[in-house]
Structures are given as structure tokens and as C-alpha cells.
Amino acid sequence: MTAKAKYQDVLDLGEALKIQNGDVSEENGVLKVKGTAKTQYDKNQLWDKIKAIGGDNPTDIMANISVEDTSVFHRHTVKSGDTLGKIAKQYYGDASKYQAIFKANTDILKNPDVIYPDQELVIPNL
Template identity: 70%
Template sequence: MVKAKYQSVLDLGEELKIQNGDVKEENGQLHIHGTANTQYEKNLLWDKIKEVGGENPSDLVADIKVADTSVYARHTVSSGESLSKIAKHYYKDPMKYNAIFEANRDKLDNPDMIHPGQDLVIPNL
């Protein structure tokens, strides 16, 4: 029954390709373990958990680790994107675009010139 309540969390875990995932239901609690690729993906899972179970769910125990702590996220540029749009997506602040630019100086010469298909590092702030 608890597993059904958190099915959207489990679905998101599959979509994000959470590694070493394990889900068990014991004594009315759902125990979730796994490793997200980046901190951003871990945050997405926690946001979904809070959306379903509230700020401090008593029916869920989650242990989610992060595989790559050297970056906040990795992002492939889509058509129409800018660094400020990407910064707003990840950091909720478009003015943090320069942090992304600086982290990708090996690929970018100008913060106003990014191209679809480029793989960018989204740094930890």
C-alpha cells in the first residue's frame, strides 16, 4: 500500500536510471536505497518524495547517494537555450550563468555562444 503511494517516486527513479536501486516495504514503511548520478538528480527525487509524502514523511526511509559529487549536473544544450536559461533551470537564478560559463571554459569562448548538442558541466555552487 505504501509502495503504491510512492509509485511516482519509483517511476522517477527508473527514469533517472538510479543505480543499485532497492525498494522494500517493511512494517508500513517504504525503504528506498540507490545512487543518483548527480546531486541535481538526487534533489529531483527528494522533491518528488516531499510532493507525495510531505516535508518529513514518516512512512518512507530513503538513502540516496550521489555517484558524481564533482558536479551538480550535466546538461546537453537544446535548441533555443542560453546559459541564463540553463542557470535558471538548475539554480533558479538566471544571473548564475557565469558559473556555468567558467566551469566550461574548455568548451566555451563566449557565454553568448552555445550550440545544441554541447555537453556542459553544471558546477556545484
């Protein structure tokens, strides 16, 4: 199996995340991946997928992923059923960090218990 075939799920995720300036090559059994993610969260998703396939320190892939917008961790569009706690759990792994999201969005949110579908929330770097 080629390294490209082994890491095809990473390449597919890169397409789904709309990684910009992407470049993929394979040399001597090592897959070289380069591109720019919109946010740190997107970059983390790619690394999580790489580690899920190749382990914590894979030797058959080299990834150089930069981040376009380092001012935020991510931007989230609210969906029906979302709460700030649920969103905090998704991005930080801890629902109690919802206050950080609320504070970063006080320009559009007046109450942490009231959010609406289609609002775009800043998910701040912690």
C-alpha cells in the same frame, strides 16, 4: 493504499533517472528506497518528488540515495533554444548564475552568449 503505491511516482522517476543499485522494500507500512543517483541534481529531484507526495518530513518512506559524481552538480546536454541563463534558472533557480556555468566550461565555451545543441556542459556545485 500501500506506501509503495503512494510513492510509485518516485519509483518511476528513479527509473527515468537511471538510478543505479536500486533496492525497494516495504516494512510495517514504511517504504525503504536505496540507490545511487548520477549527480546531486538527480538526487534533489527524487527528494523533491518524495516531499511533494509525503510532505517535508514523511514518516512512511526512508530513502538512502547516494551520489555517484559529487564533482559536479549535473551535466547538461544543450538543446535548441537553450541559453546559459535558462540553464542556470533550471538548475539553480536563478538565471543570473549563468556566469558560474560559463566559468566551469571555458574549455568548450569562448562566449557566454554562444552555445550549441549537443554540447555537454558541466553544471558546477555552488
